[in-house]
Amino acid sequence: xxxxxxxxxxxALALGLALLPAAAFAGMSGTVAPSGGPVRCEIRxxxxxxxxxxxxxxxxxKSVTGRYTLEVxxxxxxxxxxxxxxxxxxxxxxxAATLGSVTLTGKGALYDVSLDVTVNGRTVSCNERVGDxx
Numbered sequence: 001x002x003x004x005x006x007x008x009x010x011x012a013l014a015l016g017l018a019l020l021p022a023a024a025f026a027g028m029s030g031t032v033a034p035s036g037g038p039v040r041c042e043i044r045x046x047x048x049x050x051x052x053x054x055x056x057x058x059x060x061x062k063s064v065t066g067r068y069t070l071e072v073x074x075x076x077x078x079x080x081x082x083x084x085x086x087x088x089x090x091x092x093x094x095x096a097a098t099l100g101s102v103t104l105t106g107k108g109a110l111y112d113v114s115l116d117v118t119v120n121g122r123t124v125s126c127n128e129r130v131g132d133x134x
Contacts, residue, residue, distance in 0.1 A: 039064065041117045042096070045130040052106035052131060056099040056115045058091050065090045066119035070100045074131060076109025106132055 042057040056070045069086035081104060091097040104111065110131035117124050 039066075039117060039119050039122075039124050041115050041124050041126040043113050043115050043126050043128045043130075045113075045128070047106050047132070048103070050105070050107050051103050052109070052111070053101065053103045054111075054113060054130070055101045057096045058089065058099055058117050059096045060091050060093060060119070062093050063091065064119045066117060068099045068118070069114075069116045070102075071114045072102060072104070072111050074104075074109055074111030076105050076131070077107070078105055078109075081109075081111065108132065 038061045040059045042059070044055040044057060046053045046055075054072065056068065058066075058068065065088065067086065067088055069084065071084045073080075073082045075081070083102065085100045085102070089097065089099055099115070099117070110129065113128050113130060115126040117126075
């Protein structure tokens with residue numbers, strides 16, 4: 001029988017706080033290494049004068065082709081938003097390639113954004129909650 005050490009409440013809290021930044025970063029970007037080399041995705045959110053510009057990006061170590069899906073769901077003062085875009089892409093080595101983009105109402109809105117990038121049968125996902133509830 002395997003015996004695991006019992007953590008004190010203080011030690012468990014310290015461990016949880018230490019791992020929190022890593023967990024938050026994992027939700028914003030992802031990496032996978034299909035046979036074409038490592039593939040990284042990113043969701044970039046930029047506020048622009050009351051609007052919010054979202055851009056789905058992929059960067060690879062080697063040139064690859066694949067498919068992507070970008071989904072945005074949220075709500076704000078003006079109602080709800082649910083959209084999806086996707087399709088095939090080709091990305092060159094070492095350069096970020098834009099897969100898709102959308103501009104939405106930024107003031108008083110909150111959006112859940114999901115990006116799935118598939119290369120050689122392996123998928124990397126990025127998920128982020130963006131917006132301004134004020």
